[in-house]
Amino acid sequence: MSQSFSYKMIVNLSFCLSILLTLAACSDGTSTAVHDTKDSASNNFLWNIPSHIPLPAVNPANPMSEEKFLLGKHLFYDQRLSGNGSLSCSNCHQQDKAFTDGRSLAVGSTGQIHPRNSQSLTNVAYNPTLTWANNSLVTIEQQVFIPLFGEHPVEHGITSANWPEIVARLEAEPRYLKLFSEAFPDDATHFSQAQIENALAVFVRGLNSFDSAYDKHLAGDSSAFGASEQRGQALFFGEKMECFHCHGGYNFSDSTADRTMSFINRPFHNTGLYNISGSGRYPDNNRGIYELSGKLSDMGRFRAPSLRNVGVTAPYMHDGSVKALSDVIDIYAAGGRNIPTGDLAGDGRKNPNKDGFVTGFTISAQEKTDLIAFLESLTDQSFLTNPRFANPW
Ligand code: HEC
Numbered sequence: 001m002s003q004s005f006s007y008k009m010i011v012n013l014s015f016c017l018s019i020l021l022t023l024a025a026c027s028d029g030t031s032t033a034v035h036d037t038k039d040s041a042s043n044n045f046l047w048n049i050p051s052h053i054p055l056p057a058v059n060p061a062n063p064m065s066e067e068k069f070l071l072g073k074h075l076f077y078d079q080r081l082s083g084n085g086s087l088s089c090s091n092c093h094q095q096d097k098a099f100t101d102g103r104s105l106a107v108g109s110t111g112q113i114h115p116r117n118s119q120s121l122t123n124v125a126y127n128p129t130l131t132w133a134n135n136s137l138v139t140i141e142q143q144v145f146i147p148l149f150g151e152h153p154v155e156h157g158i159t160s161a162n163w164p165e166i167v168a169r170l171e172a173e174p175r176y177l178k179l180f181s182e183a184f185p186d187d188a189t190h191f192s193q194a195q196i197e198n199a200l201a202v203f204v205r206g207l208n209s210f211d212s213a214y215d216k217h218l219a220g221d222s223s224a225f226g227a228s229e230q231r232g233q234a235l236f237f238g239e240k241m242e243c244f245h246c247h248g249g250y251n252f253s254d255s256t257a258d259r260t261m262s263f264i265n266r267p268f269h270n271t272g273l274y275n276i277s278g279s280g281r282y283p284d285n286n287r288g289i290y291e292l293s294g295k296l297s298d299m300g301r302f303r304a305p306s307l308r309n310v311g312v313t314a315p316y317m318h319d320g321s322v323k324a325l326s327d328v329i330d331i332y333a334a335g336g337r338n339i340p341t342g343d344l345a346g347d348g349r350k351n352p353n354k355d356g357f358v359t360g361f362t363i364s365a366q367e368k369t370d371l372i373a374f375l376e377s378l379t380d381q382s383f384l385t386n387p388r389f390a391n392p393w
């Protein structure tokens with residue numbers, strides 16, 4: 001029993017209470033009450049978040065608005081926003097894969113390989129830190145700078161030298177003047193770097209997903225949540241497998257923040273994926289928050305990703321080194337990953353920095369099927385197909 005367990009129970013309890021309160025809205029099993037669209041911190045922004053889920057925090061320096069969201073969506077899907085005109089955010093973040101790309105490692109506009117796996121953009125608004133392992137990156141506005149201008153690796157490949165040409169390309173697009181003017185009505189000049197980053201951040205912050213088979217089941221419609229999913233849910237939230245300690249709460253990650261929280265936790269965990277030559281080491285380009293802190297105990301510590309939509313985001317983990325959900329479960333059951341040969345050889349099960357909740361367990365074939373069925377019930381089909389999030393060009 002731990003703190004996270006009681007936290008999860010509180011979350012579930014308040015969820016059930018709000019379900020009771022909104023039963024009228026849910027009784028047909030199809031519609032759930034959503035937050036008032038006139039959210040004072042967000043102008044006219046339409047969150048479309050069910051009322052039992054707290055709204056995410058917003059950045060006071062960059063209030064939400066439908067106009068910025070629409071501009072951000074156009075920029076997100078626009079390859080002209082890259083040095084050589086060949087890459088947009090949506091190359092690596094594809095809607096039908098919950099905004100991942102199906103590759104192990106991301107590939108930038110000039111062919112450089114990113115050391116990490118493209119992250120899902122499901123409910124990013126609730127992440128108190130951004131990327132797989134960076135405790136100092138705390139706003140989406142700061143994060144989007146990295147793919148645009150980053151050099152290690154090159155993603156969009158924008159530099160101070162090619163920036164004027166990129167702005168000229170955007171200015172030449174007839175749709176943009178109206179989009180920029182409506183998104184930033186108080187600014188005299190448009191097409192600035194800050195406006196581009198702010199609009200992209202508003203689009204990303206608006207990518208919310210709370211309509212999976214599991215959500216529908218909690219709201220009273222269990223047509224896509226049968227006996228196997230229910231058994232899998234019990235395993236996921238049980239003390240034998242311990243998954244919920246790190247993947248608990250309404251966003252299935254212990255690294256979750258919203259505007260109702262007074263204390264924000266920013267946890268990172270080592271799950272025993274590597275232990276190079278028994279020294280506790282992770283591969284040199286992927287050592288978790290150790291890369292920022294320099295503390296050996298931080299080696300291999302990554303943020304627990306939300307498991308919402310995890311059924312469509314393979315391959316898995318920070319380096320995409322695990323192919324399927326079934327392999328992920330085998331690793332947890334073993335209490336870590338043993339790599340017998342090669343450069344990365346070492347027994348991750350014995351990693352000295354491994355989290356105390358990754359100890360291994362025995363699992364039957366039926367239990368594995370059930371746990372996978374539960375994880376797949378977290379897929380939100382409407383998120384993957386919603387025209388609101390789709391390519392506007
Ligand atoms: C070359 C592929 C690629 C491109 C292009 C790309 N990303 Fe990413 N994105 C990634 C990878 C890889 C990560 C994980 C980075 C890390 O952990 O260091 C990531 C992480 C993120 C995150 C953090 C998500 C989280 O849960 O913390 C956000 C937000 C994001 N990207 C938004 C964008 C936006 C907006 C653009 C366009 C301006 C973009 N990305 C372009 C590959 C890409």
Ligand code: HEC
Nearest residue numbers: 241242243246269302303304305316317318328332355357
């Ligand atoms: C100690 C905390 C912890 C526990 C317990 C835990 N996880 Fe994780 N999980 C993580 C972290 C951290 C990552 C990312 C690790 C990495 O990339 O190095 C992760 C990654 C995953 C992924 C890959 C997601 C993706 O987007 O790539 C899945 C699936 C997953 N966990 C499922 C489970 C299941 C199922 C259980 C229970 C059997 C479980 N986890 C238990 C912390 C935990």
